[in-house]
């Protein structure tokens with residue numbers, strides 16, 4: 001086998017097709033036509049997701065002495081969301097098209113004036129994409145040509161609908177119809193899902209599915225302090241589902257309406273060097289992403305400009321990932337001061353303070369919050385790991401292989417055990433014994449169907465780092481070695497059972 005060569009840039013269509021074909025991710029309620037913004041994780045997807053969660057939990061909670069875990073309820077007292085500001089302010093600006101009934105997030109719907117010889121002659125619009133300005137420019141040129149307007153077209157200036165002046169709104173074409181006059185002015189749309197708790201269906205029973213897990217850590221702060229033998233600085237971490245009624249769920253599982261978050265609130269002294277702590281957490285998160293196999297080349301940092309921060313925020317930095325649809329937020333790391341605890345103290349009447357032995361004074365700790373979505377990490381590892389390659393077989397014939405380069409830490413199957421031939425009982429017996437032994441500790445897969453090359457390809461496509469083949473040398477030569485075939489290099493070597501377990505012990509943690 002020769003060294004594989006990648007054939008093309010990865011496309012979202014290829015990722016979505018692989019997810020469906022191999023049982024990673026399905027559209028929710030597919031047989032009923034699907035439900036936009038909701039997804040189901042199939043047999044391989046659920047393993048991959050669990051591994052991501054487990055790696056995070058082990059590294060974030062179990063392997064540290066300063067962080068403890070929590071699992072708070074999804075539905076909390078409605079006052080939690082008043083105190084946190086979500087009832088009043090967890091909104092996105094919404095624009096409706098009255099003709100097509102399409103809804104848009106105003107900050108994702110762009111427009112530009114078509115200016116010829118200094119005069120505005122009309123407007124064009126486009127949905128946010130990697131090339132919004134280019135698309136608007138093209139549309140402006142087409143507009144001018146179609147209307148046979150003579151003169152010099154000025155370069156377009158893209159603005160989003162939150163910046164549109166009232167008199168401009170009626171002139172901006174809807175992206176659905178291409179005609180002006182049907183878009184509404186932006187209005188605030190609260191993204192929390194409402195539900196009712198108890199038998200009554202009136203306003204007093206309204207509650208919410210949580211839009212983030214973080215409030216659980218603030219609301220239980222005193223419980224953890226009073227029972228957990230924690231000392232500042234310390235963190236409370238939680239993994240769980242969150243729900244947001246996103247106006248435009250899109251890009252597969254990147255923005256969905258039901259998703260999973262891994263969040264941690266790291267409480268520090270009010271006089272602590274928050275800037276250093278913030279920077280340390282940004283680097284910790286970056287290193288963690290590298291440890292599960294994301295390439296450094298796809299990661300970057302984005303600092304939110306001061307003027308766009310909430311008034312209480314000291315700073316927010318996002319770790320961005322280069323997805324096929326553009327560079328987007330993966331992990332937000334926010335320095336939130338003591339805003340959340342103070343809000344809950346105010347709204348509940350229960351002080352959220354810690355006693356400082358040194359100064360003999362009580363104070364409200366400040367917090368650094370790294371918040372990431374499991375689904376966004378999962379999509380990132382799929383996009384970074386996916387490749388279509390051309391490889392040569394033993395006879396020199398070029399063939400295509402699809403491979404998922406997943407880190408052994410998170411790969412859904414760690415090892416595939418393959419007897420070379422299924423009609424040779426001696427090979428099958430050894431393979432089954434090895435399989436039974438491995439599966440006590442690891443997710444392994446036993447496969448005896450089809451030729452060995454095809455079986456390797458099947459494993460490549462689902463990201464299995466190693467295949468172990470039980471062949472004639474296993475039974476004929478003393479020392480019982482197997483063929484270990486490595487996914488990425490496709491190299492093969494002989495390995496003993498003890499060496500195989502040592503390899504797994506080292507790489508799967």
Ligand code: ATP
Nearest residue numbers: 244254255256259329330331332371372373375376
């Ligand atoms: P965005 O700006 O992309 O909407 P956000 O800044 O509102 O995200 P946060 O409230 O900071 O996101 O949530 C923390 C993390 O949760 C995000 O960095 C992201 O990984 C994940 N997340 C947020 N919204 C969604 C969603 N709708 N679908 C999937 N993951 C999400």
